[in-house]
Amino acid sequence: MKILLLEDDELLAESLAEYLEMDGDEVERVAGGEAVFDATFREKYDLYILDINVPDLNGFDVLEALNEAGDDTPAIYISALTDIASIARGFEIGAVDYLKKPFDPEELRLRIRRIFREREKEGTVEYGAIRFDPVSGRVEGVDEAPFYLGEVQRRLFALLLQRRGGLVSSEELMEALEHPSPNALRVTMAKLKKRLGIAITNVRGRGYILETV
Known part of the structure; x- marks a missing residue:
């Protein structure tokens, strides 16, 4: 913290x-x-x-x-x-x-x-086996021990969870980045996807979708 x-x-x-x-x-x-x-x-x-x-x-x-x-x-x-x-x-x-x-x-x-x-x-959100606190960034259910997402990944995952199954525009997601650009967003989303083992679909030129589970 x-x-x-x-x-x-x-x-x-x-x-x-x-x-x-x-x-x-x-x-x-x-x-x-x-x-x-x-x-x-x-x-x-x-x-x-x-x-x-x-x-x-x-x-x-x-x-x-x-x-x-x-x-x-x-x-x-x-x-x-x-x-x-x-x-x-x-x-x-x-x-x-x-x-x-x-x-x-x-x-x-x-x-x-x-x-x-x-x-x-009080604030934990469940997504499959993952338990996520959008306030602190704490994640359970991925590794043996809980861990905390950094500020940028926390914001991105919280936004995707709010609209799971629906498209979140690239422009909206880039607002969470410190140095927003399409390339930075692609890299950050790839890292988030790998870190959590979640299914995120890139809709080219439009945005990203967190698949429902």
């Missing part, structure tokens, strides 16, 4: 990032609330971990602003504010969890995994 961590305690931020990255996640750190908006403008994240008392803009206002902009990325608060009013406000704003400082990094990791297990169960 790609995680954005808002934490102005440099030592804590560094230790949390190192711990989560050992589990295979990618963590970007920012120290102030305004920097969150710069980061989210550049990148798409799977999770926000937000401290509350930070420079520029507090964590409550940050999440409220993100929500108002239509950003539904799950967020966890980590804070030394342990009063009931602060905890209640965090959940009212839309946080999926609230962790009181100090805490063991392993507890944070476990809570993150629980959140995404629940989200995956």
